[in-house]
Every structure is written in C-alpha cells, then in structure tokens.
Amino acid sequence: ITIQTNRRARRFPRPRRDRTMNIDIVGGGSLGLLLAGKAARVAGVRVRLIARTSAQAEGIARDGVSVLETSGVERRSRLSCASFDAAVSEPVEADWLWFATKQTHWSEALLAYAAGAAKAGARLLLFQNGVGHAERLAGAGAPPESVFVAVTTEGARKTAADAVAHTGAGTTAIGSAGAAASEAAAADLTGQALPARDVLRAAGFDADVVPDIERYVRRKLLTNSVINPLTAVLRATNGELAASPHYRSVMRALFDEAYAALTTAADAADPEAEWRQVLRVCELTAGNHSSMLQDVLGGRETEIEAITGAVLRSAAAKGLAAPTNAAMYAMVRGLSSAKVDADS
Numbered sequence: 062i063t064i065q066t067n068r069r070a071r072r073f074p075r076p077r078r079d080r081t082m083n084i085d086i087v088g089g090g091s092l093g094l095l096l097a098g099k100a101a102r103v104a105g106v107r108v109r110l111i112a113r114t115s116a117q118a119e120g121i122a123r124d125g126v127s128v129l130e131t132s133g134v135e136r137r138s139r140l141s142c143a144s145f146d147a148a149v150s151e152p153v154e155a156d157w158l159w160f161a162t163k164q165t166h167w168s169e170a171l172l173a174y175a176a177g178a179a180k181a182g183a184r185l186l187l188f189q190n191g192v193g194h195a196e197r198l199a200g201a202g203a204p205p206e207s208v209f210v211a212v213t214t215e216g217a218r219k220t221a222a223d224a225v226a227h228t229g230a231g232t233t234a235i236g237s238a239g240a241a242a243s244e245a246a247a248a249d250l251t252g253q254a255l256p257a258r259d260v261l262r263a264a265g266f267d268a269d270v271v272p273d274i275e276r277y278v279r280r281k282l283l284t285n286s287v288i289n290p291l292t293a294v295l296r297a298t299n300g301e302l303a304a305s306p307h308y309r310s311v312m313r314a315l316f317d318e319a320y321a322a323l324t325t326a327a328d329a330a331d332p333e334a335e336w337r338q339v340l341r342v343c344e345l346t347a348g349n350h351s352s353m354l355q356d357v358l359g360g361r362e363t364e365i366e367a368i369t370g371a372v373l374r375s376a377a378a379k380g381l382a383a384p385t386n387a388a389m390y391a392m393v394r395g396l397s398s399a400k401v402d403a404d405s
C-alpha cells in the first residue's frame with residue numbers, strides 16, 4: 062500500500078527528507094503497546110512510543126515491544142520510545158499523534174502538548190473510551206480539523222511493561238471530530254483520515270474511515286457502560302459476564318437505560334441489534350479483563366466518570382431515570398475510594 066504523509070506542507074514548510082510517515086503513539090498501556098508493536102512493522106512508517114514513565118521508555122527503547130498475536134505467535138518489534146516528560150521538551154516532529162491514553166490521564170500538560178502539536182501541523186487520532194476528550198482538546202486550542210477519533214473493539218492485555226497479548230481481533234472506525242461547515246469540507250476531512258487507516262490496515266487491523274463517527278462513539282459508550290463497570294464490580298472476564306443468565310439480566314437493565322439515554326432520533330437504530338452487538342463484543346473479547354477491571358485490579362483511577370458518568374448526564378438531560386447505571390456508578394466509585402482509603 063501507499064502511505065501518504067498528508068502533512069499540510071503550505072502552512073508548515075518543514076523540508077521532508079523522505080516519505081516516511083512519523084507516528085508518535087502516546088500511552089504505554091495495553092492498546093498503546095498493541096498499536097505501537099504492530100505499526101512499527103509497517104514499511105514506510107516510523108513509530109515512537111511515548112510512555113508515562115522513564116523506566117518503561119528505557120526498557121522499550123532497549124528491547125522493543127513484544128506482541129502475542131491472536132494466532133499464538135509472539136513477535137518483538139524494535140521502535141524508539143521516550144518518556145512523556147522528555148517528549149514534551151522537544152519540538153513535535155510527528156505527522157500523526159495517536160493517543161491511546163486513559164481519560165483519567167488527560168492532564169493539563171497532555172492537553173497543552175496535544176493542542177500545541179495540532180497547531181504545529183500534526184494530526185491527532187484519539188483512541189479513548191468514553192466521551193469528552195475531543196471537546197477538552199478544542200477547549201485547549203487544538204484546531205478541530207486536526208482532531209480525529211478512532212473507535213476500536215480490539216482486545217488487548219498488557220502482560221509486562223514491554224509486552225501485550227492481542228486477545229481479540231476487532232474493528233476500528235476512524236472519523237473527524239471537527240464539525241465541518243459543508244459536505245465538501247466533511248468529505249475532505251474524511252479523506253485526510255485515510256493515511257491513518259492505511260497504516261492500521263498494513264499493521265493487520267480491520268480499519269475503516271466513516272463519515273458518522275459520533276454514532277460509533279455512542280455505540281462504544283453504550284457497550285462500555287454495560288460491560289466495564291459490571292466486570293469491575295464482579296471481577297469477571299467479559300466472557301463470564303455474558304455466559305451467566307443472572308449477570309445478563311443486569312447487563313440488559315444497564316443496556317436499556319443507556320440505550321434510552323444515548324440514542325438520538327438520527328441514530329434510528331434497532332435496540333435488539335445493538336444488544337446483540339454488546340453480547341458479540343463479550344464473545345469476541347471473552348478472555349479479556351475489561352479496561353475498568355484492569356484499573357481496579359491495578360489500584361488505578363477508573364474511567365467511570367467518562368463512561369457511566371456520561372450515561373447518567375445524558376439520562377438527566379433527557380429527564381430519564383437510570384437507577385441501575387447510578388448503582389454501578391456508586392459501586393465503582395466506592396471501589397476506587399476503598400483503595401484510596403486503604404492506601405492512606
């Protein structure tokens with residue numbers, strides 16, 4: 062395939078010595094390692110991982126990233142790696158920054174870094190769960206036409222600071238987060254996402270550019286709001302959740318409330334098809350610990366605010382009750398504060 066670098070050369074006339082596409086992947090968690098390990102093997106692409114700690118950055122810069130593929134084969138990729146603190150002190154060289162960072166890691170420093178990179182001509186691709194980060198980036202001054210959103214159902218589990226298991230092959234939809242003034246502008250923005258799609262495809266992922274990414278964001282939010290808090294509270298895998306009729310009835314209550322809160326008239330979706338889709342995600346990622354369960358087990362802050370919190374805010378805005386989601390919200394918040402209390 063041909064990878065286009067697609068940089069806005071007129072506004073940012075940095076001379077390019079070659080046609081290599083530079084991608085910085087921010088976040089050394091399960092998804093960041095998976096993306097970096099696989100994209101680093103694509104010809105014509107230079108990948109740098111930006112990790113939160115210098116210990117992880119040094120290890121990866123030395124030994125690379127190991128990916129245990131869904132086929133069972135383990136492959137190690139060499140790539141450069143820097144800590145976030147080191148990366149922010151240098152000028153941005155990347156054509157694209159892919160963010161595989163938790164909502165809870167979007168500090169003011171990261172927002173400022175991302176907005177600065179976008180203003181300097183880089184494109185941003187946000188792989189987050191939940192909602193709210195694109196709006197925060199716009200608030201930090203990132204030009205909306207530079208911001209793209211990726212919704213992925215790839216399953217990944219981090220097994221060491223430099224190793225990840227690809228636990229379920231999924232699909233990735235990419236779209237523009239920037240509101241386009243006209244149909245032509247929207248088509249242009251969609252076209253600008255093609256280089257990212259091409260790299261993902263060349264790395265072995267099933268990826269597409271879509272015109273209606275908001276719909277995918279809502280659907281992912283729906284899926285995460287049903288699976289993540291419940292797996293975190295029960296300490297169950299995604300597969301165990303769907304396999305139990307008892308858990309399934311709680312899932313359905315969460316789903317019905319979230320579906321009513323999140324679906325707009327424009328979506329015109331079939332709730333039963335959406336419900337089957339949630340169950341299918343459980344099936345495809347059956348061995349997975351959801352990201353929220355991983356956070357609870359690791360004693361980290363969870364994304365409950367950006368997931369169930371977002372459902373509750375949408376329900377409140379529509380005047381709808383969402384008692385099962387409210388209970389999940391309280392329980393996951395309770396788990397996090399129990400951890401904080403135990404630490405203090």
Ligand code: KPL
Pocket residue numbers: 190214216284285288289299342346349350351352353
């Ligand atoms: O996105 C996920 C997550 O864990 O955050 C799912 C799709 C539930 C896979 O585990």
